[in-house]
Every structure is written in structure tokens, then in C-alpha cells.
Amino acid sequence: MLRRFAFIEARLLWGDGFTAKELGEAFGIARQNAQHTIEMYRHQHPGQMQYDRQRRRHTRKEAFETHYIRDGAAPFLDYQRAVMHTAHFFDEPDWADLPFTDADALVRPLYDEQAVRVVLEALRLESAVQIEYWAKQTSGFRCISPHQLVYADGRYHIRAYCHEKEAYLDFVLARVVSGEMSNAPWIPATGDSEWHERTTLRFAINPSLPAQTHAALKLEFLPRGQDSLVLSGIRKALAFYINRHLGRIDQRFGIPLWLPLDSAP
Known part of the structure; x- marks a missing residue:
């Protein structure tokens, strides 16, 4: 229900309002259920919106305040970018709210799918993983304890404890060419002072x-x-x-x- 309320607020704040039909189509629910959601929102947050009979849409009132989404243009634009990538992941372009093109996504690093799969699984399970890593100057096998997935400079990184160097480091995920779970003990991120x-x-x-x-x-x-x-x-x-x-x-x-x-x- 919270996601439906967030949809309502996004359309009220950044669109021209919404209809019960649009809410139903966005969440795959019947019009009757969509109307029930609208009434629930109206009951919990009175004075937020009104029904414009001429336009046949629910629109915001002057006293409108957000409760389920962040204010600001930048968060909304980030959301639109995320929606576009979500639509691309599910191969369903109809998910996108606005026409959107991400030029930064046109040039992207190549990732070894199996290696990434193993590293991400180790991240979820809080497990050490043995990786083959190609750095700019050196390459070889390392045992790491991954803690955080980071996106910076147009590519994904893994923040992890390196068992060989005994230090918390960033590893470019596209440079990991192989990986397998390790029996080494997982080292937590509590000692990563630069992260905290x-x-x-x-x-x-x-x-x-x-x-x-x-x-x-x-x-x-x-x-x-x-x-x-x-x-x-x-x-x-x-x-x-x-x-x-x-x-x-x-x-x-x-x-x-x-x-x-x-x-x-």
C-alpha cells in the first residue's frame, strides 16, 4: 500500500494528477481496488488532493505535502532514471513514466557474469570469496570479504577487506575475471574507518x-x-x-x- 501512496504523491507533485485507471494500470489492480486505495489515502491525509471534475483527475491542493516520497527535483529525476533502467531490466519499456535516455549507459564496462554472480552472493551471505583480479599494474588471486556495492565513475565497485594486503580497499567489479567462495573467515567492515x-x-x-x-x-x-x-x-x-x-x-x-x-x- 505504501508504494501505491508513493505513486499518488509522485503524480500529484510532478505530474498533472492521476486517475483511478492510471493507478490500477500501474499496479495491475482492478479499478475498484484502485479507488479504494485513493479513498484510504484521502482518509489518512485529508486536505491533500481534490477531484477536478472538468479534467476528471485527482489533483493536488495548495497545502499538499509529501509523506511517502522525497521532495526535490533531483530525487525525482533519479527516480526516473531508475525507472528507465528497471524497464530495461524487465524488457518492458511501458514501465517508464517519461521519455528518458541515459547517455552514460551507452558506454559501459564489460562484466564477467559468473564472477559477478559469485561476488554478489558472497556480499549477501557475508562470506569471503577468492577472486582473480586484474588491476592496472598487477594481477592475481586475492581473498576478499565484500561489504558494499558502490557505483562511481560510471562503473561498479566492491568495497571489501583484502586478506592479502590486510586493508579495506575498493575493487572495480569489471576487473574481477573469476571468483569462488572461500573457507577463509569473513572479516566485517567494523574496522573500515574510511568508510564509517x-x-x-x-x-x-x-x-x-x-x-x-x-x-x-x-x-x-x-x-x-x-x-x-x-x-x-x-x-x-x-x-x-x-x-x-x-x-x-x-x-x-x-x-x-x-x-x-x-x-x-
Whole structure:
């Protein structure tokens, strides 16, 4: 029922409302059941929506507040991206709410299906796994205790304890070419200080950029009244990826768009 309520709120906030038919089609339920869901939502959250007889749709009132979804455009856009990938996974394009194309998905690493299957199973079972790993400079077999699946820089990583190096490291999942369960004891993530500790990252727009570009970046990324990008509560283990992403040389200008605040003039 909570997912149905979330659908109602998403359509009220980001769409032009909804009908009982649309709710029924989204969840594969009869119109009567959909209408019952609407009445339940209306009873639990009075004053949220109204029925527009002219348009024959349920629409939000001015006092509308969300209870089952997050506010903000970015979470909704992330949801649309997730819906698109879900539709692709199930090979059912009708799942998508809006026309959506993910250009980042057009160039993706290749993954060894069997190796990924074993590593993910070890992650679920909290079990150690023996992998063959091809790094940029060295390759070979390692025993790891996986703890977290991470998506960064357009590819998937496994945060894990490496039994050989006795350290918590990130492993690019596409570089795992084989894997099998290990009898070694699984090492928990309790000792991974870089994963548990948080930090704040601050960036300034590169002052060497043209004024128009500077203004566009400020409009795009900085809240009104702020002159720097402040990212709070970032896991220290992920700070590397954020610094690398924002510090990349822009192809057009030949300089990074952002500078760490302590490096900014």
C-alpha cells in the first residue's frame, strides 16, 4: 500500500494528477481496488488532493505535502532514471513514466557474469570469496570479504577487506575475471574507518573560466547566496571519486571547472 501512496504523491507533485485507471494500470489492480486505495489515502491525509471534475483527475491542493516520497527535483529525476533502467531490466519499456535516455549507459564496462554472480552472493551471505583480479599494474588471486556495492565513475565497485594486503580497499567489479567462495573467515567492515568516518568537501568555481561559464555553473550547482560547493557527510572512502570527478580537466577549456576550496585563489 505504501508504494501505491508513493505513486499518488509522485503524480500529484510532478505530474498533472492521476486517475483511478492510471493507478490500477500501474499496479495491475482492478479499478475498484484502485479507488479504494485513493479513498484510504484521502482518509489518512485529508486536505491533500481534490477531484477536478472538468479534467476528471485527482489533483493536488495548495497545502499538499509529501509523506511517502522525497521532495526535490533531483530525487525525482533519479527516480526516473531508475525507472528507465528497471524497464530495461524487465524488457518492458511501458514501465517508464517519461521519455528518458541515459547517455552514460551507452558506454559501459564489460562484466564477467559468473564472477559477478559469485561476488554478489558472497556480499549477501557475508562470506569471503577468492577472486582473480586484474588491476592496472598487477594481477592475481586475492581473498576478499565484500561489504558494499558502490557505483562511481560510471562503473561498479566492491568495497571489501583484502586478506592479502590486510586493508579495506575498493575493487572495480569489471576487473574481477573469476571468483569462488572461500573457507577463509569473513572479516566485517567494523574496522573500515574510511568508510564509517565522514568528511566535508568544499569546492570553488575555477576563477580562470569565462564569466558566462562561471555564472552558468553557479546557477547549476550553487544554492542561492552561496559562492562555494559544500558537500557534507561524505564518506572518506568516497571522497577520492568526488575529487577526481570535479577535478577533471574540462575538454573545452583545458582546465578543471572546480578547484578544492583550499587551492582556490
